[in-house]
Amino acid sequence: MDELNGKVALITGASRGIGRAIAYRFAAEGAKVIAVASRLGSHGNLQGTLEETVATIQANGGQAQAIACDLCDSGARQTLIERATTIFGSIDILVNNAAGAKMQMPSLSTSSERSWMFDLNVNAPIDLAQQLLPSLREKKNGWILNISSATAFQPNVPYRDSPQAAHICVAYGATKAALDRYTEGLSHEVYGDHIYMNTLAPEAIVLTEGASYVIDIAKKNPDMVEPIEVMIEAALELCTGKHIGQVCYSRQLLHSTDRGVKSLDGQQTIGDAFMLADINNIH
Numbered sequence: 001m002d003e004l005n006g007k008v009a010l011i012t013g014a015s016r017g018i019g020r021a022i023a024y025r026f027a028a029e030g031a032k033v034i035a036v037a038s039r040l041g042s043h044g045n046l047q048g049t050l051e052e053t054v055a056t057i058q059a060n061g062g063q064a065q066a067i068a069c070d071l072c073d074s075g076a077r078q079t080l081i082e083r084a085t086t087i088f089g090s091i092d093i094l095v096n097n098a099a100g101a102k103m104q105m106p107s108l109s110t111s112s113e114r115s116w117m118f119d120l121n122v123n124a125p126i127d128l129a130q131q132l133l134p135s136l137r138e139k140k141n142g143w144i145l146n147i148s149s150a151t152a153f154q155p156n157v158p159y160r161d162s163p164q165a166a167h168i169c170v171a172y173g174a175t176k177a178a179l180d181r182y183t184e185g186l187s188h189e190v191y192g193d194h195i196y197m198n199t200l201a202p203e204a205i206v207l208t209e210g211a212s213y214v215i216d217i218a219k220k221n222p223d224m225v226e227p228i229e230v231m232i233e234a235a236l237e238l239c240t241g242k243h244i245g246q247v248c249y250s251r252q253l254l255h256s257t258d259r260g261v262k263s264l265d266g267q268q269t270i271g272d273a274f275m276l277a278d279i280n281n282i283h
Contacts, residue, residue, distance in 0.1 A: 001266050003240050005030030008088045010081070012036045012071065012128070013098030016048030018147065018206060018231060021264055022095055023053050025232045026239070027062035028266040032088040036080070037098070038070045060265065063088070071098055071124040072116065081131040090135050093239050096125030097147045099175075106170040114171050121175035126182055129197070137193045143239040144183075148199040148247065152177035176201075180247045187245030198238050198246045200253070202231045226250060230272045233261045 009026045013019035014035035027033045035053045042049055050066035057064035065087050069080045084091060099121045102113040125146050136142030151173030155166045180199050187197035204226040234250040237243075237259050251272060254261065260269050 001029060003029040003236065004093070007092040008032045008034065008090065009093035009095065009239070010034040010036060010084050010091050010128075011095040011097060012124075013147075014053050015043070015050045016046060018228065019095070019097040020048060020053045021228050021232045022097065022235050023057065023064065024060075024264040025236055025262075025266065026093070027057040027064060028060070028264065029236065031062075031093065033057060033062065033064040034084045034087055034091070035064055035066050036069055036084075037066075038068065038072075040066065040068045072120050074119075074123075074127070077124055077127055078131070081128060081135075085135075090139065091132055092136075092139075092141070093143045093145070094128060094132050095145045095147070095235065095239065096128060098124070099147065099149075101169070101172040103168040104171065105164065105167050109171045114174075117172055117175045118178070121172070122178045122182070125179060126186075129186065133190060133195070136195045137190070140194050142195045144195065144197040145235060145238050146179055146183050146197075146199045147235075148180055148183075148201040149173065149176040150201050150203070150249070152180055152201070184245045184247065191244045196238070196242055196244060198243050198248055200231070200234055200238055200248045200250065202226055203249045203251045206231050226272065227261075227270075229261050229263060229270060230254065232264060233259060 004026055009031040011019055011023050011026070011033060014023045015037035023033045023035050035050050037050045040050055050068065054064040054066045067080065067084060069076050071077050081091065100117060102109070102117060104113060129144050132144070151169040183197055183199045190197065206226060206228050231250045234248065234253045237253060237257055238248060241257070254272070261272050262269055
């Protein structure tokens with residue numbers, strides 16, 4: 001329960017979903033967590049806020065603080081690392097989880113939609129990494145994890161429930177492919193300073209709040225679903241181990257390292273199967 005004891009971790013997109021779960025798991029391992037999202041308070045109809053993430057960590061005995069930062073605002077994100085450093089001191093771990101998608105057929109995707117996705121999904125994580133690197137190089141130690149997606153690769157067609165399902169994620173997948181490539185190259189530039197930088201994607205559907213549109217698919221195909229704990233345990237492995245420039249997938253990584261899957265509070269060892277009964281309880 002102390003793999004991250006004394007470490008400071010900044011996690012973007014931490015108000016809900018995978019980002020929030022990473023914040024919980026890292027805090028349970030002793031990290032001081034800086035939770036980042038575009039705003040304080042609620043965001044439309046989406047469930048989860050930064051305040052709730054921080055309050056839950058603190059209620060469980062952990063340390064966490066929130067910072068609101070619109071990562072699509074290049075001016076705002078240029079000062080994020082500096083602002084965050086004033087809270088718990090220098091940052092040891094950066095998890096670039098925040099991302100966004102404009103699902104559209106590739107023949108109809110607009111320049112403005114693509115520019116928005118590339119700015120949030122590629123430029124923002126690279127900018128934050130570049131801001132943090134001088135500090136990590138000085139310490140000669142640190143971890144940067146970029147959350148990616150299997151949509152970086154073209155799936156078989158037809159895909160899941162319709163041929164269109166393979167096409168509407170093309171532009172989003174292109175941003176993740178770019179992020180994978182940049183991460184690989186940058187990692188090999190900085191590994192000599194003991195900075196470990198990788199990307200991680202789930203192998204199957206993780207049923208977070210943002211994945212409500214695929215719940216029906218998951219109910220019909222439970223083998224296409226993985227519990228969020230699998231993804232989060234893989235993230236912990238990549239933020240504690242000495243992996244260099246890898247494009248990783250959750251289950252593959254855990255099985256290759258013989259790392260067991262634990263609950264988000266770190267108290268229980270669990271399996272990596274997601275039962276149909278669990279899916280049916282999600283609405």
